[in-house]
Amino acid sequence: MKLKSDRIETLKMLISSNEMGSQEEVLEALAKEGYQVTQATLSRDFKQLKVAKAASMNGKYVYVLPNETMYKRVASPRSASEMLRIPGYRSITFSGNMGVIRTRPGYASAIAYNIDNSNCDDILGTIAGDDTIFIVLREGVTKEQLIADLAGIIPGME
Numbered sequence: 001m002k003l004k005s006d007r008i009e010t011l012k013m014l015i016s017s018n019e020m021g022s023q024e025e026v027l028e029a030l031a032k033e034g035y036q037v038t039q040a041t042l043s044r045d046f047k048q049l050k051v052a053k054a055a056s057m058n059g060k061y062v063y064v065l066p067n068e069t070m071y072k073r074v075a076s077p078r079s080a081s082e083m084l085r086i087p088g089y090r091s092i093t094f095s096g097n098m099g100v101i102r103t104r105p106g107y108a109s110a111i112a113y114n115i116d117n118s119n120c121d122d123i124l125g126t127i128a129g130d131d132t133i134f135i136v137l138r139e140g141v142t143k144e145q146l147i148a149d150l151a152g153i154i155p156g157m158e
Contacts, residue, residue, distance in 0.1 A: 019062040089156040101133040118153045
């Protein structure tokens with residue numbers, strides 16, 4: 001039996017990456033992901049997620065999530081389970097003793113939290129936005145040292 005939290009995350013991914021206008025379409029998409037749920041359960045999930053219907057670009061009414069940037073529509077949809085497996089890290093760039101880490105939308109806060117709680121002495125602190133983390137390096141720390149430290153903290157970083 002799959003967990004409700006996993007179903008909810010899958011439902012968010014499905015709604016954000018597909019234009020679905022009926023609960024039947026959503027139930028079929030969930031079934032393809034391995035979730036057999038009733039219409040009543042789906043309605044409760046929609047209520048919990050505050051799902052609404054809005055006009056899409058072609059004028060068709062489709063389900064949408066509240067304004068959460070992590071779940072914005074994507075141009076080339078993947079399966080929800082595939083999207084959940086992709087790491088949030090994108091890139092890192094430096095200027096002096098400052099760095100900027102780019103992430104997938106919605107991942108910056110969680111990654112910054114992991115950095116802050118890793119007891120990495122090479123970093124003075126982080127500030128996270130939606131898809132960007134600003135980091136300040138301790139004086140004398142090289143970029144190479146920091147990248148080596150972060151590789152043990154951030155999944156997908158090499």
